[in-house]
């Protein structure tokens with residue numbers, strides 16, 4: 001099941017790249033493994049998956065402890081400031097920075113560990129009240145402030161698009177995120193580049209790739225439905 005799912009997602013990524021005239025190597029697939037037990041992640045690992053996305057610090061840390069060292073862990077969920085210290089040295093990229101205060105905490109913890117933390121800024125493009133992320137109008141200001149931190153590398157933007165029936169409805173959201181990133185890149189702010197666009201989930205990753213995603217976060221499409229009752 002897992003093998004077939006991975007093959008299907010891989011084929012669809014390739015097709016979306018072909019439609020958009022993009023090279024497959026421009027898009028990183030993040031296997032979103034939240035709520036799934038470590039032995040399932042191990043199966044995915046054995047099938048070649050090396051990049052996993054988690055949305056809870058405790059879960060990420062637990063799985064980090066029992067799975068191989070060459071896995072690259074991505075924090076994709078809302079991050080509480082008091083938990084940064086547990087995960088800062090275990091993640092390749094934090095997708096969900098949505099305030100200067102959170103960035104400040106990451107900066108402090110990164111300095112303690114003598115590392116530079118890679119982060120994305122989460123943008124609430126569709127202005128959904130239920131979602132985290134900065135609204136587009138606040139982006140410039142936050143980017144300028146965060147760019148001054150010496151232990152942070154801002155690498156791009158992330159968004160969680162609305163939950164829609166027809167993924168085409170999210171095309172404009174993805175196009176907007178891309179436009180925002182181009183606008184910021186054109187300002188040539190020091191300590192910052194906009195090389196990563198993290199957008200697209202199981203329901204809409206093909207559209208996201210057509211609109212320029214460089215990272216897609218796919219959970220259900222790889223691991224099947226999540227059963228929150230068991231967690």
Ligand SMILES: *Cc1c(COP(=O)(O)O)cnc(C)c1O
Nearest residue numbers: 032055076201202217218219220
């Ligand atoms: C759960 C989650 C995903 C994956 O969702 P699917 O619809 O299962 O692919 C992607 N991004 C974030 C931030 C998530 O929390």
